[in-house]
Amino acid sequence: xxxxxSFADLDHGTARRVEVDGVPVAVVRIDDDVYAIGDxxxxxxxxxxEGEVWCDELELECPKHSSAFSLTTGVPATLPATQPxxxxxxxxxxxxxxxxxxxxxxxxxx
Numbered sequence: 001x002x003x004x005x006s007f008a009d010l011d012h013g014t015a016r017r018v019e020v021d022g023v024p025v026a027v028v029r030i031d032d033d034v035y036a037i038g039d040x041x042x043x044x045x046x047x048x049x050e051g052e053v054w055c056d057e058l059e060l061e062c063p064k065h066s067s068a069f070s071l072t073t074g075v076p077a078t079l080p081a082t083q084p085x086x087x088x089x090x091x092x093x094x095x096x097x098x099x100x101x102x103x104x105x106x107x108x109x110x
Contacts (some may be wrong), residue, residue: 001098001100001101002020002021002023002099002101003013003053003093003096003097003098003100004018004019004020004025004027004096004098004099005018005039005096006037006092006095006096006097007029007034007092007095007096007098008095009074010025010027010068010097011029012030012031012036013026013029013030013053014028014029014053015019015027015028015048015049015050015053015054015060016028016049016053017039017050018047018099019098020088020099020100020101021038021101023038023039023086023101023110024038024039024040024047025037025039025088025099026038026039026047026048026049026060027049027090027097027099028053028060028071029054029069029101030053030058031055032092034090034091034092034097035058035072035090036087036088036089036090036099037060037069037070037071037085037086037087037088038074038085038086038087038088038103041062041064041065041067041081042067042076042081042082042083042084042085042101043062043065043067043080043081043082043083043097044062044065046062046064046065047062047063048060048062048063048069048085050063051061051063051097053088056073057077058071059071059088063083064096065080065081066078067079067080067081069081069084069085072087073087073105074086074087074105086105086107087101087103087104087105088101088102088104091106093105
């Protein structure tokens with residue numbers, strides 16, 4: 001587990017790129033919840049944290065080709081991406097966002 005940033009530093013409906021053991025991860029805050037998914041789009045080498053967060057759908061949209069990835073499963077909801085991105089366990093402890101280095105969906109871990 002790694003503390004990656006302060007929860008207070010994340011605005012609702014935004015994503016931030018962090019690294020966990022050398023792996024780029026997009027950390028997303030929606031209300032009081034945090035999510036962590038692999039930051040690299042499975043369709044193109046693009047940072048997902050630069051995309052738009054869809055709060056109602058719990059998705060993060062790739063800024064290049066608009067594939068939207070589930071924040072809970074990593075599975076793309078829209079084309080052109082067809083492969084999921086890794087999802088990591090994320091929580092808030094003592095005001096710090098904690099991300100587990102091993103992907104929760106290990107079959108798609110980098």
